[in-house]
Structures are given as C-alpha cells and as structure tokens.
Amino acid sequence: MTVRHRDGIHFEFEADGEAAVVADARNAVGEVNVVSHAHADHTFRSTPGTVVCSAETAAIAAARTGTEFEYVDRAPGIDLVPAGHVVGSRAALIEDEAGRRYCYTGDVSIRDRCYLDGFDPSAIEADVLVIETTYGRPKYRFPPQADLESEIVDWIRDNDDRPLFLFGYSLGRAQKLQWIAREATERSGDREILASESIRDVTRAIESATDLSFDGQPYDSLRGLTDEIVILPSNQARSEWVERTVDREDGLKAGFSGWAVDDSFRYRGNYDATFPLTDHCDFDELVSVVCEIDPEVVYTHHGSDEAFADALATEYGYRARPLKRDQRTLGEFC
Numbered sequence: 001m002t003v004r005h006r007d008g009i010h011f012e013f014e015a016d017g018e019a020a021v022v023a024d025a026r027n028a029v030g031e032v033n034v035v036s037h038a039h040a041d042h043t044f045r046s047t048p049g050t051v052v053c054s055a056e057t058a059a060i061a062a063a064r065t066g067t068e069f070e071y072v073d074r075a076p077g078i079d080l081v082p083a084g085h086v087v088g089s090r091a092a093l094i095e096d097e098a099g100r101r102y103c104y105t106g107d108v109s110i111r112d113r114c115y116l117d118g119f120d121p122s123a124i125e126a127d128v129l130v131i132e133t134t135y136g137r138p139k140y141r142f143p144p145q146a147d148l149e150s151e152i153v154d155w156i157r158d159n160d161d162r163p164l165f166l167f168g169y170s171l172g173r174a175q176k177l178q179w180i181a182r183e184a185t186e187r188s189g190d191r192e193i194l195a196s197e198s199i200r201d202v203t204r205a206i207e208s209a210t211d212l213s214f215d216g217q218p219y220d221s222l223r224g225l226t227d228e229i230v231i232l233p234s235n236q237a238r239s240e241w242v243e244r245t246v247d248r249e250d251g252l253k254a255g256f257s258g259w260a261v262d263d264s265f266r267y268r269g270n271y272d273a274t275f276p277l278t279d280h281c282d283f284d285e286l287v288s289v290v291c292e293i294d295p296e297v298v299y300t301h302h303g304s305d306e307a308f309a310d311a312l313a314t315e316y317g318y319r320a321r322p323l324k325r326d327q328r329t330l331g332e333f334c
Ligand SMILES: [Zn+2]
Pocket: 037, 039, 085, 107
C-alpha cells in the first residue's frame, strides 16, 4: 500500500494509484471515504462512494453544510475509534489485504477535557501511523488540563465587573468555553453566557446528536452589556463590529488556542488575555502517541510535519517522514 497526501490522505492498495481509502478530502474520490470529524477542512462537498464516519460527525456536518449524506460507522477493513479532538471525531484503523495495519489519527488529542474523553493510543495496534503534527515542535508544550481550565475560571471570576468576549472555533473550543464559563459562573449564578448564532447552530447540532447541553443564549450585538460572557468565533476577533462593541462596553477579549504559546497570537487577535486551550496534542503528547502505538513507520502531516519527523528519527529512533502534499512515499517506506 502507498500512502499519499493529496486532497486528503490517500491509502492506495493497488499499483495503479487508485485510492482505495481516502481520508478527509475536500472532494471525496475514494471507493471509501473516511471523515474523521466535522471541521470544514475535513469534510467534503461531493460523495461518490461510501462515507465512513461517526453518527455525531454526520449530524454536525449535515447541520453545517445543509446537506445530509449516507454514512456507515465501519466498513470492511476499517474501524473507527474516538480521537478526542471534537465531539464525534474518530481515528481510522485500516487493514490491507496483506494484513498490514494503518492508523490514521485525523486531528487528535489525548487529554480528557470538559465533556470529552481523550484518544487512547494504548488500545491501538498499527504497523504504520499517519499522525497530524499541528503542534509538533518542543516549544508547544501546554500546561496540564486541570491547571489550564482553573486558570481560565479564575480569569473569568477575577473580571466579574465587566463583559468578557471569549474567542474560539465554532466547533470544539466554543462549546468548551461555554462549559468552562458555566463552571466559572456557578457560584454567582446570575452572570449570563451568550453565544453568536453560528456557534449556537453548531451547538444545537451537537446537542441533538449527544446528551450534552450548553448554556449559550442568543447574543444581540446591539444590546448593552454589564458582566456578560460572550462567546464568538475566533475569525471575528479583529472584526470592526467586535472592536467597536468591546470599546463601547468596556469589555475584555480573550483568545484560546495552542498558538497562544506564540506572542504573535495575542497581537493578531488584539486580545487582553490568551490561554493555550486546544483540541490537539502538544509536542510531548504527540511523542507519547507514537511511543504507545510503537509502529514500524510514522508519517506526519500538517503543522510541524518535518520538525516532528526529524525529532522522531533522531531522538526516538523511528522511521518517520513528513507526508508532503502530492509527493509519493518511497517504496522502502511502505
Ligand atoms: Zn479539526
């Protein structure tokens, strides 16, 4: 089998280059198409073959795109296991006809966070690991989750006399921020949690596919604020209406992402505070995933793919290589 990074990750069983399994492509082209989770860069616009994903991913993707699709949660030679990234996210375990086992992580986190269990690499047996490496450099080491969440709770409580604007991705971070804000306001009880309509749409899809519930109430940006907690999509952080509203209401802005480790993150979002709250593994966690699975070969993709493959090869003795887009993997590596 050959593994290639093209539009998505292609697992090619045959010598003719036809992809038997395609994971997370924008345009699904495999006989079998795995969708690891419902972030926009992992879902597709057309579905020629079988779609393999979790029921939660199908529900959230349908709500986000407005298009329902048929799916199965397993297929011959393919099993899905929780990847701990966002609700419904799955890693794919693929076995070829020769019995060689591949693990494709999709986006992955091993941390238990709020309402989500982390990925469990100890349960995985794979000869080949294809892993995302968004934070694959040693500078990306994040504090323990409990410390991070209580730091956020403290910050919210310390600033209880003014409106707070919290920014995160609509799927994943925005729900965790509602969860943490609820914890932070439990004692006072009367501090409102508000969320933008786009976040509420995604939240409703999650609520309909799970037994989770979140507190974000509709936010009307024209209303006057006192001490409310407003959760907004991170791509709105520098928008003019946000800057105007924050000024008008004397609010504070906080950004939540693993990129918070870089000083530039604070300036890019014009944030008053930043926290490395993330839905991905940090560097040490990526290393632990590899060591727990202990595959013969590791392919890295996204973010620090080269740096992480180098670290695996030089410090841990793994055969590791970045999966560069549109480059074929070498024969001896397959
Ligand atoms: Zn993702």
